[in-house]
Amino acid sequence: xxxxxxxxxxxxxxxxxxxxxxxxxxxxxxxxxxxxxxxxxxxxxxxxxxxxxxxxxxxxxxxxxxxxxxxxxxxxxxxxxxxxxxxxxxxxxxxxxxxxxxxxxxxxxxxxxxxxxxxxxxxxxxxxxxxxxxxxxxxxxxxxxxxxxxxxxxxxxxxxxxxxxxxxxxxxxxxxxxxxxxxxxxxxxxxxxxxxxxxxxxxxxxxxxxxxxxxxxxxxxxxxxxxxxxxxxxxxxxxxxxxxxxxxxxxxxxxxxxxxxxxxxxxxxxx
DNA sequence: AATATTGCCAACCGCATGGCG
DNA sequence: TCGCCATGCGGTTGGCAATAT
Numbered sequence: 001x002x003x004x005x006x007x008x009x010x011x012x013x014x015x016x017x018x019x020x021x022x023x024x025x026x027x028x029x030x031x032x033x034x035x036x037x038x039x040x041x042x043x044x045x046x047x048x049x050x051x052x053x054x055x056x057x058x059x060x061x062x063x064x065x066x067x068x069x070x071x072x073x074x075x076x077x078x079x080x081x082x083x084x085x086x087x088x089x090x091x092x093x094x095x096x097x098x099x100x101x102x103x104x105x106x107x108x109x110x111x112x113x114x115x116x117x118x119x120x121x122x123x124x125x126x127x128x129x130x131x132x133x134x135x136x137x138x139x140x141x142x143x144x145x146x147x148x149x150x151x152x153x154x155x156x157x158x159x160x161x162x163x164x165x166x167x168x169x170x171x172x173x174x175x176x177x178x179x180x181x182x183x184x185x186x187x188x189x190x191x192x193x194x195x196x197x198x199x200x201x202x203x204x205x206x207x208x209x210x211x212x213x214x215x216x217x218x219x220x221x222x223x224x225x226x227x228x229x230x231x232x233x234x235x236x237x238x239x240x241x242x243x244x245x246x247x248x249x250x251x252x253x254x255x256x257x258x259x260x261x262x263x264x265x266x267x268x269x270x271x
Numbered sequence: 272a273a274t275a276t277t278g279c280c281a282a283c284c285g286c287a288t289g290g291c292g
Numbered sequence: 293t294c295g296c297c298a299t300g301c302g303g304t305t306g307g308c309a310a311t312a313t
Contacts, residue, residue: 016281016307038298054299055282090301105302106280 013047017056021046025053026061059100066098070107078104078112083126 013021028044034057036043037050046053070078074096081092089101089108096104108123116123 014283036298050298051284051300052282059281087302101301102281110279 012049012052014052017048017060021048022056022061025057029057029061055102059102064098065100070099070111074099075112075115078108079116079126082108082112082123 024044024046028040032043037054040046040050040053041048044053048056077096078092081095085091087105089105093099093101093104113123116126117129120129121127122129
């Protein structure tokens with residue numbers, strides 16, 4: 001036996017909402033607040049299912065919604081966030097005040113996809129359509145990647161960060177990856193590159209070696225999981241990357257403005 | 272003017288997730 | 293631990309408007 005439907009389908013209105021229904025919903029939520037979507041329709045005198053009410057409110061009636069076309073800045077932000085997060089529309093929407101996940105999703109599918117394709121960029125991978133999609137990490141040539149930490153802990157870096165006017169925000173390091181990483185150039189908040197990987201908040205090499213950093217490696221919409229890799233630093237100490245469960249950590253980090261535990265990065269796995 | 276096609280977006284649907292008893 | 297329930301999420305669809313033929 002399957003799951004019971006979220007509401008009684010019969011005697012329910014479907015399709016476009018009327019002005020009167022909108023008014024009823026708005027007035028009810030104004031006086032009772034959001035939530036209890038299942039019981040809301042009956043209480044508000046609406047012949048709609050709870051889901052439908054929730055969607056109508058979130059996507060259309062909410063007073064904080066921004067109307068009108070997307071700006072160029074919003075376009076750019078959506079593209080960058082999509083390169084990081086993939087089709088996680090709700091996460092992307094969380095970074096665009098006044099925009100809904102549905103709105104962004106529609107906008108992506110109708111405008112941005114086409115725009116990227118016209119530039120020869122694959123909207124799914126954010127790479128040139130003719131480029132090889134999966135890098136061979138074993139190759140000996142250097143690779144440039146962007147290593148972005150999300151956090152507010154900049155021990156020993158406060159002065160530097162203040163000078164740069166970025167005490168709390170993205171810390172991005174441009175790193176030349178060789179078989180053994182010996183060259184790391186730090187940059188503060190450069191443009192997000194489309195080649196990204198996400199790691200826990202920045203710490204210096206020594207500190208990093210003291211806790212086994214879990215490096216969730218995302219290559220343009222794909223998660224590239226790998227076994228633990230030991231890398232040797234200049235001073236001879238070793239650093240372990242990837243595949244380390246740090247869920248026991250009690251630390252929470254501000255990832256893209258969303259408070260999260262490190263382990264939650266797993267939920268960013270691309271489909 | 273009539274019809275076909277295309278683009279857009281609000282809304283729906285089914286599944287996933289998390290909380291709770 | 294399990295099952296139920298409410299809610300959230302992302303993919304898909306339906307219908308309207310604009311445009312092309």
